[in-house]
Amino acid sequence: MPSERINGLAAVLDAVRTHRGVTQPRLVEQVGLGRSVVAQRVAELEAAGLIEGDGLDPSSGGRAPRRLRLRSGNGVVLGVDVAVTELVVGLADLAGGILAKRQRHIDVADGPERVLATAEAVADELIATVAGDRPVWAIGVGLPGPVEFRTGLPVAPPIMPGWDGYPVRGRLAARFRAPVWVDNDVNLMALGELRSDPAAAAAGHLLYVRAGIGIGAAIVMDGRLYRGAKGSAGDIGHVAIPEGGDAVCRCGNLGCLEAAAGGLALAREGRLLAETGLSPVLAGILAESGTILPFDVTTAAEKGDRAARALLQRTSTLLGGTLATLVSFYNPDVLILGGGIVRAKAHVLATIREVIYRRALPLATRDLRIDASSVPEELSGVTGAVHLALDEVFAPGSLEDWLAAGSPSGRPPAA
Amino acid sequence: MPSERINGLAAVLDAVRTHRGVTQPRLVEQVGLGRSVVAQRVAELEAAGLIEGDGLDPSSGGRAPRRLRLRSGNGVVLGVDVAVTELVVGLADLAGGILAKRQRHIDVADGPERVLATAEAVADELIATVAGDRPVWAIGVGLPGPVEFRTGLPVAPPIMPGWDGYPVRGRLAARFRAPVWVDNDVNLMALGELRSDPAAAAAGHLLYVRAGIGIGAAIVMDGRLYRGAKGSAGDIGHVAIPEGGDAVCRCGNLGCLEAAAGGLALAREGRLLAETGLSPVLAGILAESGTILPFDVTTAAEKGDRAARALLQRTSTLLGGTLATLVSFYNPDVLILGGGIVRAKAHVLATIREVIYRRALPLATRDLRIDASSVPEELSGVTGAVHLALDEVFAPGSLEDWLAAGSPSGRPPAA
Numbered sequence: 001m002p003s004e005r006i007n008g009l010a011a012v013l014d015a016v017r018t019h020r021g022v023t024q025p026r027l028v029e030q031v032g033l034g035r036s037v038v039a040q041r042v043a044e045l046e047a048a049g050l051i052e053g054d055g056l057d058p059s060s061g062g063r064a065p066r067r068l069r070l071r072s073g074n075g076v077v078l079g080v081d082v083a084v085t086e087l088v089v090g091l092a093d094l095a096g097g098i099l100a101k102r103q104r105h106i107d108v109a110d111g112p113e114r115v116l117a118t119a120e121a122v123a124d125e126l127i128a129t130v131a132g133d134r135p136v137w138a139i140g141v142g143l144p145g146p147v148e149f150r151t152g153l154p155v156a157p158p159i160m161p162g163w164d165g166y167p168v169r170g171r172l173a174a175r176f177r178a179p180v181w182v183d184n185d186v187n188l189m190a191l192g193e194l195r196s197d198p199a200a201a202a203a204g205h206l207l208y209v210r211a212g213i214g215i216g217a218a219i220v221m222d223g224r225l226y227r228g229a230k231g232s233a234g235d236i237g238h239v240a241i242p243e244g245g246d247a248v249c250r251c252g253n254l255g256c257l258e259a260a261a262g263g264l265a266l267a268r269e270g271r272l273l274a275e276t277g278l279s280p281v282l283a284g285i286l287a288e289s290g291t292i293l294p295f296d297v298t299t300a301a302e303k304g305d306r307a308a309r310a311l312l313q314r315t316s317t318l319l320g321g322t323l324a325t326l327v328s329f330y331n332p333d334v335l336i337l338g339g340g341i342v343r344a345k346a347h348v349l350a351t352i353r354e355v356i357y358r359r360a361l362p363l364a365t366r367d368l369r370i371d372a373s374s375v376p377e378e379l380s381g382v383t384g385a386v387h388l389a390l391d392e393v394f395a396p397g398s399l400e401d402w403l404a405a406g407s408p409s410g411r412p413p414a415a
Numbered sequence: 416m417p418s419e420r421i422n423g424l425a426a427v428l429d430a431v432r433t434h435r436g437v438t439q440p441r442l443v444e445q446v447g448l449g450r451s452v453v454a455q456r457v458a459e460l461e462a463a464g465l466i467e468g469d470g471l472d473p474s475s476g477g478r479a480p481r482r483l484r485l486r487s488g489n490g491v492v493l494g495v496d497v498a499v500t501e502l503v504v505g506l507a508d509l510a511g512g513i514l515a516k517r518q519r520h521i522d523v524a525d526g527p528e529r530v531l532a533t534a535e536a537v538a539d540e541l542i543a544t545v546a547g548d549r550p551v552w553a554i555g556v557g558l559p560g561p562v563e564f565r566t567g568l569p570v571a572p573p574i575m576p577g578w579d580g581y582p583v584r585g586r587l588a589a590r591f592r593a594p595v596w597v598d599n600d601v602n603l604m605a606l607g608e609l610r611s612d613p614a615a616a617a618a619g620h621l622l623y624v625r626a627g628i629g630i631g632a633a634i635v636m637d638g639r640l641y642r643g644a645k646g647s648a649g650d651i652g653h654v655a656i657p658e659g660g661d662a663v664c665r666c667g668n669l670g671c672l673e674a675a676a677g678g679l680a681l682a683r684e685g686r687l688l689a690e691t692g693l694s695p696v697l698a699g700i701l702a703e704s705g706t707i708l709p710f711d712v713t714t715a716a717e718k719g720d721r722a723a724r725a726l727l728q729r730t731s732t733l734l735g736g737t738l739a740t741l742v743s744f745y746n747p748d749v750l751i752l753g754g755g756i757v758r759a760k761a762h763v764l765a766t767i768r769e770v771i772y773r774r775a776l777p778l779a780t781r782d783l784r785i786d787a788s789s790v791p792e793e794l795s796g797v798t799g800a801v802h803l804a805l806d807e808v809f810a811p812g813s814l815e816d817w818l819a820a821g822s823p824s825g826r827p828p829a830a
Contacts, residue, residue, distance in 0.1 A: 146776060146777075146778045148778065155777070155778040155781075156776075156777040156778060204644065205643060205644050217744065219744075219745075221636065221641065226636065227746070228620060228745060228746025228747065228779070229619065229620050229746050229747055229748040229779075229782070229783075230746055230778050230779060230781060230782070231746070231778070232743070232746045232776050232778040232779045233744065233745055233746040233779075234744060234746075235743050235744070235746075235776045235778075235779065236740070236743060236744055238743070238776065239739070239740040239743055239744070239774075240657050240736055240739070240740065240774060241657060242655050242656060242657045242659060242670060244657060253774065255657060321655055322740075324654070324655070325651070325654040325655065325737075325740065326744060328647070328650050328651060328653070328654055329632065329634075329648065329649060329650070329651055329654070329741060329744070329745075330634075330643060330648055330744075331642070331643025331644050331645055331646070331647045331648040331649075331650075332643065332644055333644040359654075359655060359668065361561060361571075361647050361650045361653065362570065362571045363561045363563065363570040363571060363645050363646070363647040363650075364561075364643070364644075364645060364647045364648075364650065366570075366645060367644070367645070368644075
């Protein structure tokens with residue numbers, strides 16, 4: 001049966017690519033297929049040029065078993081992380097190792113034509129200088145708004161004028177002649193976390209919450225991203241919160257989490273503290289730079305400014321309240337905080353933990369781990385975009401196409 | 416490999432038990448194993464007395480294919496649904512058909528000794544009068560509070576004094592010498608819905624919300640219950656809501672959903688409307704019966720009482736607000752409302768839908784179906800308890816034990 005054969009192939013390939021140096025005896029344990037089947041699949045994957053030997057393991061009596069690894073130099077993948085004011089493009093090998101990355105200031109509100117043209121130009125530069133003759137196998141893209149994952153289309157993104165329904169996938173696929181997957185940036189940050197932090201990967205049920213200018217969550221279930229019926233799962237920036245009051249959010253609704261606890265609210269409140277003189281440190285920053293950024297509040301708190309500390313505490317109490325609801329509802333093993341908030345973790349983590357432990361169901365918090373992300377903020381989105389591309393291009397369905405096409409070039413067929 | 420063999424067996428058995436009258440050619444399609452493997456598994460299951468022939472399908476040229484079915488009369492399963500003021504015990508065959516059920520008024524606050532003694536007495540009665548010589552294969556139990564599914568222990572249930580950590584599973588397993596699984600009652604209502612409503616079963620991601628005296632949710636993902644890290648997923652009765660104010664909940668916290676939108680709040684507000692004369696119909700009910708039950712508010716609304724209608728609308732606005740948050744977060748295909756609220760659906764469904772469509776992310780509500788449960792309220796818990804027992808006793812792990820024990824009695828080994 002072809003589907004079983006392909007599944008066996010995909011399973012063996014997946015085990016080799018995620019456990020570099022694995023041997024055939026260990027593959028038998030991991031994949032749960034028989035020895036002869038595994039040997040056959042390994043031979044097929046070697047013949048297709050997808051995997052190769054990587055030296056020998058010490059013998060445990062008989063013949064020393066051969067270590068295997070992905071031929072990660074067969075091609076490259078592109079990761080494109082579009083944030084609200086920044087674009088990061090990374091080029092990685094097939095094992096997910098970032099070979100080079102470039103950053104550009106953008107404004108996502110300039111619309112898809114301008115932003116994607118910049119991304120394409122940066123990608124061209126990276127390919128020309130780093131990829132050599134290695135073809136682009138796949139592209140992963142993260143956007144700061146809701147994306148229908150199946151089609152790769154942004155759908156009614158509240159802060160991205162011009163992006164609604166824009167064919168991001170079609171444009172980049174035609175430009176680079178490679179399959180493209182598009183996802184919400186928070187999902188990709190969570191994926192980056194999973195692939196970079198063994199403890200996060202080991203947790204069955206993970207909730208990743210990115211708090212910065214935007215607030216969003218990603219849901220990981222049994223080690224895999226859960227995207228929901230339409231791909232919008234985790235979109236919590238605009239839920240109504242008890243302390244939301246009548247503040248009008250940029251989405252048009254009242255009392256949204258983001259309007260009360262997002263980075264813009266933090267900056268606005270920080271500016272008030274500066275202007276009223278309640279925060280001497282923030283007043284100094286405002287006098288010097290003419291503006292207050294969210295990060296300035298953290299800087300002031302670090303310098304011992306009491307008003308700035310109280311503001312951070314209030315913001316984390318608001319965020320913690322919504323997270324307590326989600327912890328009660330979803331009952332994760334691990335809650336990871338990412339985004340701009342990580343820079344303020346010394347001032348916010350204890351408050352967030354305290355609110356969640358007080359407000360969520362005791363059974364849901366019993367062994368719950370709450371931590372800040374360990375992936376550097378500027379890398380997490382692009383790392384996730386690269387891993388999205390790799391996970392999808394090596395998924396059983398894609399692999400099936402690849403092998404059916406019998407491509408001898410070491411390159412999968414364009415989606 | 417034994418695990419593959421058992422998985423094949425379990426898959427074939429599962430297909431036969433969930434598709435009565437299935438033939439071997441159709442099993443091949445459904446299970447995704449080869450013809451000869453399926454034929455072998457069918458023979459093994461017949462030899463073990465688990466399945467049997469069920470007549471012949473019309474021939475499509477060759478030999479007419481034999482229909483297969485579970486030998487559902489080999490044994491019985493017990494379903495025990497413990498609600499706050501009511502206990503339902505049902506006895507079902509191995510296909511989940513309820514053979515008989517009995518209902519008793521209880522008070523869950525009387526503690527596990529009294530409540531379970533009542534359940535045992537009722538079960539004894541049912542077994543003596545209905546089971547004949549069929550052994551009890553398994554027992555499913557639903558409790559109105561958080562349950563750690565792995566151990567079957569209630570954990571710090573807010574409204575069940577004396578139940579915290581009580582060994583429900585151990586007690587019933589010893590008493591009936593059968594394996595026991597215990598779960599939150601809302602999870603079981605959702606399971607009952609899934610097994611009774613083909614449209615619900617076909618939805619990949621379902622959110623089932625029970626609103627009555629208690630408010631809780633169950634999460635269905637890819638057709639299976641998601642219970643979370645500890646088994647408490649869906650426990651939303653005590654999340655803080657924007658309109659919760661400073662009302663003290665019976666759980667000890669402030670501003671909980673249940674304290675504002677649960678059945679007790681509805682009855683309390685209804686009583687106020689009666690006492691102040693704002694609701695003539697409720698005033699009449701209070702004068703006659705001396706009390707106002709949640710359902711009385713629905714009755715008054717049905718008689719055209721404007722204050723009662725406004726109260727129901729306010730309650731459904733509060734509930735809808737929390738559901739909008741969960742819809743944004745979880746992005747289900749289908750949201751099913753169950754519990755006491757179903758009796759008021761003519762008055763609440765439109766408001767709940769309106770709040771969710773207005774407040775949740777557009778992408779999350781685009782094809783969302785929101786409906787009231789189609790399973791009669793008094794049956795949904797016990798139906799779910801029966802199906803929990805069946806799903807678990809026929810799961811690959813249990814089946815493995817069963818076959819290893821080589822039990823000739825048609826009875827699985829006690830857990």
